[in-house]
Amino acid sequence: MKKELLELALDQINYEFESSYLYLSMSAWAQDNGYPGTAKWMEKQAEEEITHGKKMMHFLQEVNEKVILTPIAAGPVDFPGFIELFKLSLEHEKKVTARIVKLYEEATAAKEYALANLYSWFIDEQVEEESTLVDIITRLEKVPTPIGVMMMDDRLGQRA
Ligand SMILES: [Fe+2]
Ligand SMILES: [Fe+2]
Incomplete structure (x- = not known):
């Protein structure tokens, strides 16, 4: 693998772990502010980012x-x-998507097709991540009341 591509790949591994750290910060904030369901959801989100980083490491x-x-x-x-927690998460995930699309393009241009396939998996994963967050934000905007927030917190706490 070209040095430049490897550096970009390592940088993305760092970014996945940084994403995990961001979601853990959100989890801590949610717990501290009386949203235990969201704290749990964000913790799961953080765990998912760790698996992303590890998937890239293993490749x-x-x-x-x-x-x-x-x-x-x-x-x-x-x-x-x-x-705002979810709006910031969506913004963050959009940034991640843009980064991975760029990585995919670089890998394809360098004819590193296996690496491009790895990134292609992540592009699909990002569709799901963004759509989940859009769904949460849309629901919250429909019922922008304390009851709406509490119902969403309960719902998020049920994430398997
Ligand atoms: Fe990720
Ligand atoms: Fe993510």
Whole structure:
């Protein structure tokens, strides 16, 4: 694999773990602000980001590349509110999608087709992640009341 592609891949691994850290920050905030269901949901979300990072790590190891992990930036301590938590998450996921599309394009251009396939899996995964968040935001906007928020928190707490 070209050095440049490997560096981009390692950078994305870091970003997946950073995403995990961001969702854990959101989980901590939710717990602290009386939204235990959301805290649980965000924790699951954080776990999913770890599996993403590991999936990328394992791919690189399978093609005999060396994985180097770098420091992760701390997540925010405070968030502006309940619905904003999901709006920020959606913004974040859109950023992730744009990054992965770029990685896919770079891998394809370099004829690294197995790597491109890996990123293609992530592009599909991003469709699901964005759509879940859009759904939550849409529902919250329909019933923008404390009861709507509490119902959503309960619902999010049921995530398997
Ligand atoms: Fe991810
Ligand atoms: Fe994600």
